[in-house]
Amino acid sequence: MKTDLLLQSLATQLSRLEAEVAPMAFHATLGPRFDRQLFRTQSTYLQACVEEARGNLKALRQAVEHKQIEQVQWLAERLVAQLEAIARESTAWSLRGWDNGSPALTRWQRKRLQHQEYERRLLAMTQQRRQLLAQATTLEDQQRLSREVEAFSARLTRCRSALENIENVLARMTR
Structure with missing residues (x-):
């Protein structure tokens, strides 16, 4: 037991x-x-x-x-x-600090870390707004929260695109 x-x-x-x-x-x-x-x-x-x-x-x-x-x-x-x-x-x-590397590599790694943090925060904000939207009772609140969810989703898409570009640059630099 x-x-x-x-x-x-x-x-x-x-x-x-x-x-x-x-x-x-x-x-x-x-x-x-x-x-x-x-x-x-x-x-x-x-x-x-x-x-x-x-x-x-x-x-x-x-x-x-x-x-x-x-x-x-x-x-x-x-x-x-x-x-x-x-x-x-x-x-x-x-x-978390990055390992020592070339200045250019370190700069791109810091960019990646920064964008990963942006992505994490955008995900949290999107989830929060979706929860609020599910609980909203007035049409005005629902519309406002729906627009915010759409805006955060668009930002998240752009952030992930930038993160993918950074990953590609880092992959080319570390080959």
Whole structure:
């Protein structure tokens, strides 16, 4: 019973973190985000780390079912460490410094980081307006919120286009 509660708690925490990092899940960094002993993935996307943690949760559940006590203990400790690391990274991702590189490369990386932050904020504002629109009762509020949602969606499209262009420039520079 205690184990089931622990597994449920870990699954809930992982789901909450997954939702929290969703806006930044596919934002790349130059260097690895975490120590190689904590995450095996070589990807610099936070989504890859979340997927690895989800795989470890699945492995933990299987180890519990097969009553593999040592493996349960190791996987539980590893999963908790991974969840803590993902939580720390999600709160500090915008402060993450870039690896040393050429001045031009660093400038483009900073542009990418800036546009990723714009994208995250635009997504949050769009979601907020959509929630308000769903709750709006007057026609005037509905029309105003609908226009705001459209405007934020257009801005988001332009931001993603700019981000794609920046990614292409960075890809050409790092070949």
